[in-house]
Amino acid sequence: MKSFPKLLHRFFLILFFSLFLLLFFNMFLLFLFIAKYTPNSSPWLTAESVAQNLTLSEDGYRLSAESLEELKEANAWAMLIDEQTKTVIWQTDNLPAEIPKNYTLSDIASLTRGYIEDFPTFTGERDDGLLVVGYPPQSFWKHLWPSWDLHLISQIPQFFLVLIACNLLLIFLIYLLTNVTLFRSVRPIVQGIQSLALDQEIYVSEKGILSEIASNINHASEILRTKNRLLKKKETARANWIAGVSHDIRTPLSMVMGYSGQLENDPHLTDVQRQKISVIRRQGERIKNLVNDLNLSSKLEYHMQPLHCRTENMISLVRQVVVDFINLDIENLYPIEWLTKDSFNCCMADVDKDLIQRAISNLIQNSMTHNETGCHIYVCVKQQNHTCQIQIEDDGIGITQSEVERLNHTPHYMLCDENTDHQRHGLGLLLVRQIALVHKGSFVIGCGSFGGFLAVLTLPCSSKSASDSFPA
Amino acid sequence: MEFDFLKQKRILLVDDEQELLDMLVSILKEEGYQSIRTAVSIHNALHVISDFRPELAVLDVMLPDGSGFDLMKQLKQNADYPILFLTACGESEDRCLGLGLGADDYIVKPFLPKELTLRISAILRRSYKNETPLIKLHDSVVDFSRAEVVKDGNHFSLTAKEFELLSVLARNAGRIVTIDALCEAAWGENPFGYENSLMAHIRRIREKIEKNPSKPVSLITIKGLGYKLLVEGQSL
Numbered sequence: 115m116k117s118f119p120k121l122l123h124r125f126f127l128i129l130f131f132s133l134f135l136l137l138f139f140n141m142f143l144l145f146l147f148i149a150k151y152t153p154n155s156s157p158w159l160t161a162e163s164v165a166q167n168l169t170l171s172e173d174g175y176r177l178s179a180e181s182l183e184e185l186k187e188a189n190a191w192a193m194l195i196d197e198q199t200k201t202v203i204w205q206t207d208n209l210p211a212e213i214p215k216n217y218t219l220s221d222i223a224s225l226t227r228g229y230i231e232d233f234p235t236f237t238g239e240r241d242d243g244l245l246v247v248g249y250p251p252q253s254f255w256k257h258l259w260p261s262w263d264l265h266l267i268s269q270i271p272q273f274f275l276v277l278i279a280c281n282l283l284l285i286f287l288i289y290l291l292t293n294v295t296l297f298r299s300v301r302p303i304v305q306g307i308q309s310l311a312l313d314q315e316i317y318v319s320e321k322g323i324l325s326e327i328a329s330n331i332n333h334a335s336e337i338l339r340t341k342n343r344l345l346k347k348k349e350t351a352r353a354n355w356i357a358g359v360s361h362d363i364r365t366p367l368s369m370v371m372g373y374s375g376q377l378e379n380d381p382h383l384t385d386v387q388r389q390k391i392s393v394i395r396r397q398g399e400r401i402k403n404l405v406n407d408l409n410l411s412s413k414l415e416y417h418m419q420p421l422h423c424r425t426e427n428m429i430s431l432v433r434q435v436v437v438d439f440i441n442l443d444i445e446n447l448y449p450i451e452w453l454t455k456d457s458f459n460c461c462m463a464d465v466d467k468d469l470i471q472r473a474i475s476n477l478i479q480n481s482m483t484h485n486e487t488g489c490h491i492y493v494c495v496k497q498q499n500h501t502c503q504i505q506i507e508d509d510g511i512g513i514t515q516s517e518v519e520r521l522n523h524t525p526h527y528m529l530c531d532e533n534t535d536h537q538r539h540g541l542g543l544l545l546v547r548q549i550a551l552v553h554k555g556s557f558v559i560g561c562g563s564f565g566g567f568l569a570v571l572t573l574p575c576s577s578k579s580a581s582d583s584f585p586a
Numbered sequence: 587m588e589f590d591f592l593k594q595k596r597i598l599l600v601d602d603e604q605e606l607l608d609m610l611v612s613i614l615k616e617e618g619y620q621s622i623r624t625a626v627s628i629h630n631a632l633h634v635i636s637d638f639r640p641e642l643a644v645l646d647v648m649l650p651d652g653s654g655f656d657l658m659k660q661l662k663q664n665a666d667y668p669i670l671f672l673t674a675c676g677e678s679e680d681r682c683l684g685l686g687l688g689a690d691d692y693i694v695k696p697f698l699p700k701e702l703t704l705r706i707s708a709i710l711r712r713s714y715k716n717e718t719p720l721i722k723l724h725d726s727v728v729d730f731s732r733a734e735v736v737k738d739g740n741h742f743s744l745t746a747k748e749f750e751l752l753s754v755l756a757r758n759a760g761r762i763v764t765i766d767a768l769c770e771a772a773w774g775e776n777p778f779g780y781e782n783s784l785m786a787h788i789r790r791i792r793e794k795i796e797k798n799p800s801k802p803v804s805l806i807t808i809k810g811l812g813y814k815l816l817v818e819g820q821s822l
Contacts, residue, residue: 371696372613402696
């Protein structure tokens with residue numbers, strides 16, 4: 115809807131431009147028209163010219179050939195009325211017979227303003243009388259009362275300005291009215307299209323001049339809604355299926371892990387048997403991690419995992435995960451070193467504690483899984499540019515740059531929607547990436563400074579301080 | 587080990603899978619627990635408790651004749667003893683519901699035997715701490731009933747904070763307890779900013795329990811993470 119006022123503004127500009135163009139165009143046409151008729155519209159000048167070109171000689175009155183030609187072209191006649199006697203003392207040859215030869219003052223006033231026997235007449239002044247030029251009937255229209263109030267004449271410029279302004283205002287109001295009506299019809303349509311783009315449920319009232327478009331939008335919305343519903347249903351069914359399988363696998367797996375864990379410490383077993391049992395126990399743990407990750411990963415993927423975010427001190431949170439691992443690692447096969455600075459003991463972030471603990475556990479577990487003979491694990495929490503960085507690093511077998519590229523670019527089977535043989539397996543790191551994303555953070559992997567694998571989980575810091583989070 | 591009396595506690599295990607119950611019994615017996623009874627349903631469990639009087643119950647959530655949460659409510663009506671859920675329902679909502687109803691811990695299947703025994707041991711120590719006898723350390727003995735330390739025949743009283751800190755460390759003997767968990771135990775749910783106070787208290791505890799506080803052998807610092815209390819017979 116932001117573009118609509120812009121559109122309206124643009125239409126206004128076009129309207130005003132059109133109005134002014136129309137005005138100037140009309141004035142131009144009027145000018146052309148008047149210019150064309152100017153030669154014919156100067157009978158008064160002709161009369162003046164004839165009056166001047168009529169000379170009195172010994173032979174009597176004589177009109178110049180030029181004036182005679184002009185009268186002839188206009189099919190006009192001329193006569194001179196004597197000043198004293200008010201009789202015609204000179205005339206052209208073509209003076210019609212019905213034209214009187216004697217005039218009273220009243221006749222002269224009448225012919226000056228109007229006509230003699232329907233012949234429009236025009237006068238030219240002379241010392242010895244009044245020269246009258248007559249044109250054929252129907253050739254000129256004369257205004258019989260050519261007088262205006264002087265006040266009116268002086269007001270004409272203002273009057274025209276007001277007239278133009280009133281006209282413009284009227285046109286503007288008509289335009290505004292039609293546009294507002296159109297705008298009202300278009301607005302729900304535009305809103306509907308915007309909502310469609312945002313995947314929101316909409317219904318546009320199917321009334322008015324744009325009802326057909328509204329109906330089409332409603333239809334499109336219904337199609338989208340149905341498709342979304344089906345998709346959601348499929349996703350829910352898939353996530354539920356995964357949750358169900360992972361639930362049902364837990365009890366039998368408990369027994370596999372329980373007995374193998376117990377047998378591993380049985381003193382009556384030979385070393386070879388104990389090794390085999392150890393493999394069963396370790397693989398059981400791998401299946402356990404996979405089942406846990408698969409369930410959570412599918413829920414995160416299909417937005418079925420509710421987030422319970424609270425402001426947490428990330429240092430305490432990471433420290434607890436590290437200590438839990440150390441407490442369980444009785445053989446000390448994976449010593450964990452805490453590299454966070456002692457002076458840095460507070461880094462607040464709005465996180466789902468369980469999910470973040472799971473992500474960190476997965477990263478530590480990842481180092482353990484890929485280094486079966488043991489390795490050192492280094493954990494460090496830092497704060498950089500309002501973000502909290504959690505680095506998990508090891509000095510184990512590590513990872514090559516090409517493997518990093520492959521991990522970053524090969525689609526995971528959980529997310530891959532194409533039939534391709536090149537899919538990435540293993541859910542641990544995928545889950546960490548998903549957890550980072552739901553917290554608006556990021557996750558990168560690479561080669562660490564200790565020669566092993568490096569994973570960095572970055573999360574935005576909370577705007578709240580520690581004291582806000584823990585009121586006294 | 588100073589907590590051997592806890593191995594005498596009566597434990598009730600309830601799960602609909604008899605094979606799982608057999609395995610749990612086997613794990614717990616191997617760990618030294620003597621008095622264990624099992625039940626495969628709520629009905630069965632209620633029958634067992636009529637003459638068994640458990641001191642710890644390990645329950646499954648999904649039982650054939652009802653929910654483990656309901657069973658917990660019924661068990662708690664008769665007597666107050668710790669309850670641990672051991673279940674395949676791993677949803678955080680289930681966990682919150684269980685803990686919210688008063689469960690002492692919640693373990694999601696599958697689990698490692700070591701994890702189960704450690705958690706059971708921690709719950710028992712926490713729940714029956716008043717029955718805890720003397721804790722023998724390398725250079726001294728802590729008597730929680732009198733809140734004092736006996737070292738070389740001399741008696742040193744423990745302050746309230748020292749007692750709390752030492753109790754938490756003793757309940758987790760041999761395991762690291764984080765700085766945050768210790769601060770929370772001593773100063774409640776607002777533990778931020780007490781790190782220096784904690785260090786001061788630890789120093790005073792060491793003066794009471796260690797022969798040479800600058801070279802501690804019982805109360806060990808785990809740099810950046812927390813502290814570990816080693817009872818007699820335990821080593822780094």
